[in-house]
Amino acid sequence: MSEYQYYEFLAMDRPLSTEELGRVRELSSRASITPTGFVNEYHFGDFRGDTTKLVEQLYDAHLYYANWGSRRLVLRLPSDVLSVRRTVAYRMEESLESWTRAGHTLLDFSLSCEDGGEWDFESSYQLASFVGLRAELAAGDLRALYLAWLSGLGRWELMDDDEEEYTLVVEPPVPAGLAVLTGPQRALADFLRVDQDLLAAAARAGAPATATAVDEKALAAFVTALPAAEKHDLLMKAVLGTAPQLGPQLLARCRAARLPGTREATEPRTAAQLLDAAYLHRTERVRREAQARTEAERVRALGISQARDAHLERLAQDTEQVWRDVEELIGQKKPAPYDLAVTLLKDLREIHSRAGSRAEFDRRVGALREAHRQKPSLMDRFDGAGLPSR
Structure with missing residues (x-):
């Protein structure tokens, strides 16, 4: 069967220099390469470069997927926007790794399918679907990290490990708005194959989506209260483009100032409790879907019967x-x-x-x-x- 691999990189906070472009072009003669992007598809062979180093040194986002099921999304953000410390609770070997390099925090979302599963010839992704996650994370919205943790938990369950371990692992803080995801977050959930019943069960503990919305009045009050010297510094950075994540960073500071010391979730649940809740949700969903199919079939059959009766009545005349x-x-x-x-x-x-x-x-x-x-x-x-x- 034919192999397929897709590689894409984006430079969002600054374009690559002429020298950096030259380095990248040495890695591939067939890729589409610009100062802000790199795209290549492989039907045979493989990419010669080190994708991790390219994101650490040059690019702000990287997407990879193959038709045998492996998937990877790497995002790079300035460490002063998102510290690696905030990501530690969400890390899981099966789905999310994070580290720092040269003043940046790197997030490695992955899905490994080396278990002999079915090949995927239908799915297609582009980085444009995911880059919005950077601004959301910079603004303090950590739903993407929690989705990765859920994905890892789902993969972990499939491994049939010792079930006693599930009672010892506690979920990370549950961000607000899990029940109503943004477009990039829905794309990530699909990309990482997050179990929808597990997501629904997890969302019950989170605050409503309104907690993630922008309160413009509160934001205006927060900006007004900033010292004049800081406002001048922020404005200069915005004009010069030296702080590409300035807006999300200010929004995150505003939210933190409005909600000091608040928890993002209720009492943390164990992995076992989450998986049990997902099982109950799945069972109920399947029951409702079966009931809906039965009702739809009844309505369809009734319609056929009524149409049949009307047809026979016309002939009987x-x-x-x-x-x-x-x-x-x-x-x-x-x-x-x-x-x-x-x-x-x-x-x-x-x-x-x-x-x-x-x-x-x-x-x-x-x-x-x-x-x-x-x-x-x-x-x-x-x-x-x-x-x-x-």
Whole structure:
């Protein structure tokens, strides 16, 4: 089977220099390379560069996926915007790693599918779907980190480890708004194959999405209260572009000032409690879906039955004309008209049965058989429809 690998890098906070572009071009002769991006697809062979070092040194985001299921998203943010310390609680070997390098925090979201699962020939991703996560994280929205932790928990469950360990592992702080994800967060949940029942169970402990919304009045008051010298410094950085994450960073400071010392979640749950809650949610969801399918089938069947009744009522208004139509169709001596004639005869059988005149129907069908017994194809259709032989 054909292999496929996709590599993409983005430089968002600053473009690559001419020298840096030259270094990157040495790694691939077929990639689409610009001062802000790198894209290449491989149907054979592999990328020669060290993707981790490229993000550590040059790029702010990296996306990789292969059709055998492996997936990786790496984001780089200034450490003063998101410290690695804030990410530690969400790290899980199966889905999220974080580290610092040269004044940046790097987040490595991954999904490894080396367990012989089915190859994925349908999924397609681009970094544009995920880059919004950087601004969200810079503004203090840690839902992306919690989603990665959930993904790791789901993978961990599939490994059939000692279940006692689940009772010892405690979830990290649950960010607000898990029940209503942003577009980039939904893309990440899909990318990391977060179990939707596990996500729904986890969201029950989080604060509502309104806690993540921007309160413009509170933000205006926060900015007004900043010292004049700091405002001047911030404005200069904004004009010069030396602080690309300035907006999200100020928003994070505003939120922290409004909600000092508050918890982002209720009492932390163990992994075992979360998995049990996900199981109950899944069971209830499956029950509701089955119930909905049953109801939809009932409605569909009722509609078919009502349409059938209306059709038979129309035919019953002039059954003699229907019998004449049957004779005319048989007289054409062709397969398709034969089929239509048999369909009308089955309708007539039901009409006569409902009217209590089934004997009359049997008599007339017997006469038809007698008149057309030299037509074996028609007789086979009569037999197949269970029409009386005499």
